[in-house]
Amino acid sequence: MSLNERLSDDMKQAMKGQEKFRLSVIRMLRSAIKNVEIDERRTLEDAEVLDILSREVKQRKDSLQEFQKAGREDLTANLAAEIEIISAYLPQQLTEEEIKVIVQQTIQETGASSKAEMGKVMSALMPKVKGRADGKLVNQTVQQFLQ
Numbered sequence: 001m002s003l004n005e006r007l008s009d010d011m012k013q014a015m016k017g018q019e020k021f022r023l024s025v026i027r028m029l030r031s032a033i034k035n036v037e038i039d040e041r042r043t044l045e046d047a048e049v050l051d052i053l054s055r056e057v058k059q060r061k062d063s064l065q066e067f068q069k070a071g072r073e074d075l076t077a078n079l080a081a082e083i084e085i086i087s088a089y090l091p092q093q094l095t096e097e098e099i100k101v102i103v104q105q106t107i108q109e110t111g112a113s114s115k116a117e118m119g120k121v122m123s124a125l126m127p128k129v130k131g132r133a134d135g136k137l138v139n140q141t142v143q144q145f146l147q
Contacts, residue, residue, distance in 0.1 A: 004030075004046075004049060006089070011026045011027065014026060022085055025086065029056060032052055047131075051131070053086055057090065061083060091132050092132065093133060096137070096141070099129065100145075102128055103145055107145055109124065112146060114146060115146045118142055118146055121142055
């Protein structure tokens with residue numbers, strides 16, 4: 001079952017179960033996907049849908065941090081719930097330890113030894129962790145190993 005089909009099925013179940021908040025989040029996701037499909041005039045593949053979902057989670061996490069700084073607890077609860085719903089459709093996220101292992105392997109594969117070669121490492125590394133790790137965390141981990 002594709003990710004698009006899964007979203008459709010979950011939307012139907014949310015309608016039947018009277019889960020208004022979950023339904024609104026799924027509708028928002030389907031809308032974001034549909035907008036890209038209209039722009040590109042084709043149906044998106046699962047990898048592209050995952051990119052959209054990852055982007056939506058990242059936007060919400062950034063907003064969540066800003067709301068927490070501003071003391072807007074009323075908005076943080078909703079955003080945290082949205083992140084949780086969207087994250088259910090993403091692949092299992094890598095732990096920091098798993099990221100460190102993958103970074104070390106990639107550094108050995110590329111033969112990088114300084115921060116000047118960080119671009120080479122990142123370009124080889126990102127396809128390996130795409131959708132399963134936050135790019136900012138991966139970047140920080142690479143910087144730790146390349147000093």
